[in-house]
Amino acid sequence: MSKYPRDEFDKVPETSSRQGVHRERLIPSRSGSLALIITVGVLALVLGLAAYFVLPRLGIGQGEGASAPASNSSTPAESPESRPAGTETAEPAPSASPTPSASPSPTPSPTPAAVVDRSQPVVVLNASGIGGLGANVSALIAADGWTTAQVANWGGTPLQTSVIFYGNAEQLPNAQELSRVLGIPNLRESPEFTLVTVAPGPGFQ
Structure with missing residues (x-):
């Protein structure tokens, strides 16, 4: 029993199951x-x-799972040092496609050999001062098939050695052949000479 005097709120019976008119049941249902x-x-x-x-x-x-076996592979990569002795790496097979061959370059035609024309007459001018030398030279070239057009003495500036003169490039083969026959190595081109001219000078043998 309360020691305080009863008021209007104490009219509710004490045995009632109600806990208060303004409260709800706090225990949730199971x-x-x-x-x-x-x-x-x-x-x-x-x-x-x-x-x-x-x-x-x-x-x-799946991306990470697929790449995991490759990164965690325990098989070491084969290196050139780890191969057994005598084992060679297979070379790639050559391509079966035909390689375009270079077009053959035209073969240069051989330069025609110089033609010696012994039908062209030769002039002999004695520049040695030795009488009869011109006639001897004329006989030597006649023995090789040449024709002598004139035999005379040299009338120009005295020569220090024997010379064979020719007027143009067409006469050069004849001059070279006479140089071989007479043993005169000195060849001179001069337009003043219309025919190949042999001028045996001092010391001619």
């Missing part, structure tokens, strides 16, 4: 808690099944 737990468990199960079956089909999470 049936609501059980339903919440079941709902959460079902949602977790559905999410797990979806992650297990659906995500692999979408390709999510």
Whole structure:
């Protein structure tokens, strides 16, 4: 019993099951808690099944797994030092496609050999001062098939050696052949001479 005097709020019987007109029951019902737990468990199960079956089909999470075996491979790469002695690396097969061959370059035609024309007459001018030398030279070239057009003495500037004169390039083969026959190595081109002219000088043998 309370020691305070009773008032209008004390009219409620003390044995009543009511705890207060303005309060609600604070203890939750067990049936609501059980339903919440079941709902959460079902949602977790559905999410797990979806992650297990659906995500692999979408390709999510497979990139890292596919590259892992390559990076964690325990087989060492073969190096030239690790190969057994006598083992050679196979060379790649040559390509079967035909290699375009270079077009053959035209073969240069050989330069025609110089033609010696013994039908061209030769002039002999004695520049040695020795009488009869011109006639002897004329006889030597006649023995090789040449024709002497004139035999005379040299009337120009005295020569220090024997010379064979020719007027142009067409006469050069004849001059070279006479040089071989007479042993005179000195050849001079001069347009003043219309025919190949042999001028035996001092020391001619």
